[in-house]
Amino acid sequence: MSSFIKPVVASIGVASLGLVALGGLFIEQSSAPEEAQATVAPEPIEIAAAPSAAPSEILPEVEPSRPNLGFRPLTDPFGPWPLDGRKTELTFVQLSDTHVGHDKDHETFERAINVINRMNPRPAFVVISGDLTDHFSPPQIKLFKKLLAKLKVPVNIVPGNHDGMFSPTQKRRSWWSREFPEVKTPYRADHGPVTIIGVDSQLWNARNRSRDVAQVASQQWAQMEALISQARADGQRVMVLNHIPAVPTFYPARLAQSWTTPRMHAYLDMLDRHGVEAELSGHVHRDEAYVHNKTFFLTAPPISQKYTRNASLRHFRVTDQGLMYRQIYLYRHGEHLSYEFDLHGVDEANFAAWIDTMSQRELARLWSYRYAGDSMTERWFPKLDFAMFRSYLKEPFEHQPIGKVSQRFKRRRAPRGRRRGL
Numbered sequence: 001m002s003s004f005i006k007p008v009v010a011s012i013g014v015a016s017l018g019l020v021a022l023g024g025l026f027i028e029q030s031s032a033p034e035e036a037q038a039t040v041a042p043e044p045i046e047i048a049a050a051p052s053a054a055p056s057e058i059l060p061e062v063e064p065s066r067p068n069l070g071f072r073p074l075t076d077p078f079g080p081w082p083l084d085g086r087k088t089e090l091t092f093v094q095l096s097d098t099h100v101g102h103d104k105d106h107e108t109f110e111r112a113i114n115v116i117n118r119m120n121p122r123p124a125f126v127v128i129s130g131d132l133t134d135h136f137s138p139p140q141i142k143l144f145k146k147l148l149a150k151l152k153v154p155v156n157i158v159p160g161n162h163d164g165m166f167s168p169t170q171k172r173r174s175w176w177s178r179e180f181p182e183v184k185t186p187y188r189a190d191h192g193p194v195t196i197i198g199v200d201s202q203l204w205n206a207r208n209r210s211r212d213v214a215q216v217a218s219q220q221w222a223q224m225e226a227l228i229s230q231a232r233a234d235g236q237r238v239m240v241l242n243h244i245p246a247v248p249t250f251y252p253a254r255l256a257q258s259w260t261t262p263r264m265h266a267y268l269d270m271l272d273r274h275g276v277e278a279e280l281s282g283h284v285h286r287d288e289a290y291v292h293n294k295t296f297f298l299t300a301p302p303i304s305q306k307y308t309r310n311a312s313l314r315h316f317r318v319t320d321q322g323l324m325y326r327q328i329y330l331y332r333h334g335e336h337l338s339y340e341f342d343l344h345g346v347d348e349a350n351f352a353a354w355i356d357t358m359s360q361r362e363l364a365r366l367w368s369y370r371y372a373g374d375s376m377t378e379r380w381f382p383k384l385d386f387a388m389f390r391s392y393l394k395e396p397f398e399h400q401p402i403g404k405v406s407q408r409f410k411r412r413r414a415p416r417g418r419r420r421g422l
């Protein structure tokens with residue numbers, strides 16, 4: 001069982017005031033820490049049905065000679081963490097793409113909040129990786145804030161492209177700063193041994209290449225690196241929270257904005273140089289995990305059911321030796337399953353080795369975990385291309401640079417239907 005570490009919020013050094021950090025924004029805490037300890041077991045929620053087949057038939061047992069990344073289905077997503085001899089430093093939850101204002105996504109967001117509030121032990125903090133609202137209209141912002149106030153743990157947020165930032169002009173940036181004046185990216189938020197560095201990835205991904213945006217973007221870059229460097233010097237374990245992952249999509253179209261190849265490689269090098277443990281992102285509404293050298297690039301699926309993806313939250317366990325997480329689905333529909341992914345000891349080399357040894361059956365299962373139910377994926381890939389998928393898993397950073405479609409995929413044509421950005 002993981003131990004509960006009392007959250008330490010030091011982003012602006014006023015945690016002792018009993019306030020909750022919201023990416024630098026402080027809101028009143030609705031319950032005392034003592035109450036937080038007295039949580040009951042999670043209320044029963046509808047979890048995607050367990051498979052009828054035994055787990056070993058879903059993911060064949062990993063042979064001893066093969067790298068074991070600990071990817072396994074979960075029938076009890078709220079059960080104790082494995083007794084692996086590792087010390088749990090803290091747990092936290094990532095939500096992404098809440099898109100409040102779209103359809104009934106606010107209800108799913110509230111459901112996720114209720115689940116988190118009832119987790120025992122309660123997570124040390126929550127991060128939300130952008131697209132908080134669907135259109136950043138006043139009613140949507142108001143509803144988002146109202147729901148967020150129900151969360152009984154500290155939360156760090158960053159804006160997504162849907163948060164008024166499709167084109168992050170000065171005017172639009174002012175919309176964000178008016179609504180969330182204390183969430184000034186980039187920021188640093190400390191939670192025990194973990195530091196979250198929140199950034200506005202839209203500045204680096206927007207189609208708007210005006211001098212103003214370029215200037216603010218380069219300022220953010222320099223400040224981000226300084227914050228990371230200082231946190232590492234302070235002995236912290238650093239995770240960067242942004243919206244758009246620095247991993248090229250394998251879709252044969254540029255969905256919304258994407259990192260330029262030079263900037264992406266500069267970013268990868270910078271994170272590697274400073275020993276950043278993970279990048280936490282969203283945006284693509286899919287479930288992905290990659291590793292570059294020793295830095296994980298973890299893209300969480302959405303709370304929103306836009307594009308028909310099943311809603312889920314990601315529960316992290318930070319141990320004295322690394323990371324693992326559970327993807328926990330919130331509704332009983334579709335074919336998704338909650339699963340656990342153990343990243344202890346994983347690096348780029350053994351991750352690639354693991355992909356090499358996967359059978360088509362295993363690949364199909366992994367594909368299902370990541371993409372099933374997602375209308376965008378089903379539109380582009382009604383049939384799984386195993387060679388493409390294996391290649392992408394092994395070398396995700398080599399595909400789909402902005403401005404040109406990679407050779408491997410450029411002959412694919414868009415299926416009929418309306419193209420929509422995420």
Ligand SMILES: [Fe+2]
Nearest residue numbers: 097131283422
């Ligand atoms: Fe989104």
Ligand SMILES: [Fe+2]
Nearest residue numbers: 131160283422
């Ligand atoms: Fe997005």
